[in-house]
Amino acid sequence: MSCPPRSFYRRSTEMVARSLIGKKLVRTIRKNGRAFRLAGIIVETEAYGYRDDAASHAYAGRTARNGVMFGDVGRAYVYFTYGNHFCANVSARSGRTEAGAILIRGLNPVEGIEIMRKFRPVDDLISLTSGPGKLTQALNIVSALNGLDMTDPQSELHIEFGSKPVLIFAATRVGITHATDKEWRFLDPSSPYVSRRIQIKAL
DNA sequence: CGCTCGATATTCT
DNA sequence: GAATATCGAGCGA
Numbered sequence: 001m002s003c004p005p006r007s008f009y010r011r012s013t014e015m016v017a018r019s020l021i022g023k024k025l026v027r028t029i030r031k032n033g034r035a036f037r038l039a040g041i042i043v044e045t046e047a048y049g050y051r052d053d054a055a056s057h058a059y060a061g062r063t064a065r066n067g068v069m070f071g072d073v074g075r076a077y078v079y080f081t082y083g084n085h086f087c088a089n090v091s092a093r094s095g096r097t098e099a100g101a102i103l104i105r106g107l108n109p110v111e112g113i114e115i116m117r118k119f120r121p122v123d124d125l126i127s128l129t130s131g132p133g134k135l136t137q138a139l140n141i142v143s144a145l146n147g148l149d150m151t152d153p154q155s156e157l158h159i160e161f162g163s164k165p166v167l168i169f170a171a172t173r174v175g176i177t178h179a180t181d182k183e184w185r186f187l188d189p190s191s192p193y194v195s196r197r198i199q200i201k202a203l
Numbered sequence: 204c205g206c207t208c209g210a211t212a213t214t215c216t
Numbered sequence: 217g218a219a220t221a222t223c224g225a226g227c228g229a
Contacts, residue, residue, distance in 0.1 A: 056221085065213085081213080082211070082221095082223080083212035083213070083222095084210075084222065101221095133222045134222090173221075175221055175222065206226105206228090211222105215218090216218080
């Protein structure tokens, strides 16, 4: 399967976030000369901007942590938060701004589910990948993957074409205290792997 | 079910 | 020293 090209990510961050619904997030683990694929269809995303977005890590300018948001588009931005969890993002922005990234918040698991359950033992399958901290644990996404090229099928973390979603909803973002009015959260309402904390609205 | 609250460590002020 | 793009346990209904 092939990957959306660099140009896919060189559009407005919100448009890319919306377009990522239905794409496939793939984590390849190489061990003892063999490669295992852990993968899921993306069902929920959030866009984060620059000076226009007080909720963004990039809002106050470039730092050691957020450098990937200012670099080339289509790269993995992985960071650690709340002392417990990693979050997986991909950098994306139009030529009119200097930083941006998209947080991946929910996956419909399709490949390597039994291996995911070893990284994240849960009784309820829905709890495997229905949240940004959950899916990074299930796919073993850690800081070492920060900066990887998500458009390269050889990359240990990349994004492939997937399936076209039937419907996409927009909503306000989750877990932030600034810019709470922006409707930059996108999700496939038919999937059980989305968090449902807030009201959503159809596009 | 749904809501509140505490854990926990990295990052930034 | 404060804040944090979260999760899950514990509570009440």
